[in-house]
Amino acid sequence: MTPPPVLGSPGTGPVVDRDGRPARGLNPFDSGPRRPVAPSGGSRGGAPFWSRRPVRVVGGALLPVLVLTAWWWVTASGQVPAYQLPSPASVWQAGVDLIERGELGVHIAISVQRVVLGFAIGSAVALVLGAVVGLSRAGDVLLSPTLAAVRAVPSLAWVPLLILWMKIGEDSKITLIAIGAFFPLFTTLAAALRHVDPQLVEAGRAFGLRGVRLLTTVQLPAVLPSLMAGLRLALAQAWLFLVAAELIASSMGLGFLLTDSANNGRLDRIFLAIVLLALLGKLSDSIVALAERALLRRYA
Numbered sequence: 613m614t615p616p617p618v619l620g621s622p623g624t625g626p627v628v629d630r631d632g633r634p635a636r637g638l639n640p641f642d643s644g645p646r647r648p649v650a651p652s653g654g655s656r657g658g659a660p661f662w663s664r665r666p667v668r669v670v671g672g673a674l675l676p677v678l679v680l681t682a683w684w685w686v687t688a689s690g691q692v693p694a695y696q697l698p699s700p701a702s703v704w705q706a707g708v709d710l711i712e713r714g715e716l717g718v719h720i721a722i723s724v725q726r727v728v729l730g731f732a733i734g735s736a737v738a739l740v741l742g743a744v745v746g747l748s749r750a751g752d753v754l755l756s757p758t759l760a761a762v763r764a765v766p767s768l769a770w771v772p773l774l775i776l777w778m779k780i781g782e783d784s785k786i787t788l789i790a791i792g793a794f795f796p797l798f799t800t801l802a803a804a805l806r807h808v809d810p811q812l813v814e815a816g817r818a819f820g821l822r823g824v825r826l827l828t829t830v831q832l833p834a835v836l837p838s839l840m841a842g843l844r845l846a847l848a849q850a851w852l853f854l855v856a857a858e859l860i861a862s863s864m865g866l867g868f869l870l871t872d873s874a875n876n877g878r879l880d881r882i883f884l885a886i887v888l889l890a891l892l893g894k895l896s897d898s899i900v901a902l903a904e905r906a907l908l909r910r911y912a
Contacts (some may be wrong), residue, residue, distance in 0.1 A: 620712075662676070700878040703887065706880040716837040720888065723854055723866040726782070727896070730789025730857070731850040735843060737790070738797035743827055745798075746805025756802075763795045767856040780861035791851030793846040800842030804835035833911040842896055851893045 661667060672878035680700060686692050687699040694702070710716035741759070744751035770788055778784035808831050816830035832839060858867025866885050 616824035640673055668767065694878065695797070698883055702880045705885045706878070706884050708886075710881075718864055719866050719869050720892070722864045723858070724892065725831075726789055726857065727847075727850045727854055730786045730853070731793045731847055733786065733849065734793030735797055735846055738794045738801065738842075738846065742798045742801030743781055743805060743831075746802035747827070747831070752802075759795075759798065763799075767853050768859075769794060771860055773855060777862055784860050785857040785862070788857040789850050789853045792856075793850040795844040796845035796849050800838050800845065804838035804842075805831060808834050836907060838898070840907065844900050844904075847896055848893060848899055851889060851896070854889075 641875075662671070683697070686701050687694065687697055698706075707716060710719075741755065744818040745755050745759075746752075758799055767788065770791060774784040774788055778787065778859040812830060812834055813826070816826050821829055854865070855867040855870060859871060870882060870885040870889075873879075873885065
């Protein structure tokens with residue numbers, strides 16, 4: 613009679629240890645409870661410490677709280693005079709004053725509208741030209757040198773030209789923001805599409821996919837992480853170009869509030885505009901990050 617296989621030895625049948633007892637978790641013929649398998653790629657008992665949501669929330673808020681505390685302390689103790697650094701309370705009061713006048717909400721709404729429109733237009737153009745340059749050798753040769761030169765032009769250099777071409781209305785402001793949003797997404801997308809797995813593309817063509825269908829079905833999902841990273845960079849750049857755009861004879865908007873407060877020596881309103889721009893930029897980036905997670909769960 614052949615003895616049952618010992619743990620670690622080849623053969624068929626029940627797996628036992630050297631004392632003849634069934635090895636739980638390794639015995640395919642045993643219907644009893646199995647040993648729990650330790651989670652891989654993280655700490656015991658769940659996700660890694662720094663990936664847990666409460667840790668991320670508290671950790672992300674830690675530095676702003678420390679900065680706010682230090683800001684309050686240096687102003688309350690008189691370490692820095694008020695004409696150089698207003699207190700958090702005075703900045704808050706400046707915001708309350710603008711809210712009571714009904715002005716702050718209008719400034720925020722107009723700036724958000726300009727950023728959204730400019731970001732949408734710039735991203736749409738970047739998707740088209742990024743696909744042309746990234747997938748076509750002819751497009752790369754014909755367009756890349758010119759776009760690289762235009763990308764080096766500072767944002768303020770566009771202001772007088774746009775005023776002459778489009779006057780001082782909304783078109784010139786939105787166009788400048790679109791220019792700012794265009795280049796981060798264009799550069800990221802074109803570089804990513806150049807490195808799509810050729811076998812993946814050939815598989816798509818084998819299923820009859822060509823042109824735009826191949827791009828939207830195979831190539832864009834293959835570079836989705838780079839695409840979303842480019843969108844987030846484009847959105848951040850749109851907020852940066854907003855201030856330059858609102859220098860074009862604006863009468864409302866956070867960029868106008870910033871420059872008008874500087875002309876009037878209102879340091880509290882300057883800090884208020886800076887804080888609002890930072891908060892709105894972070895909020896919009898978080899919205900895109902949520903969309904990125906949803907898309908990655910679906911296509912990754």
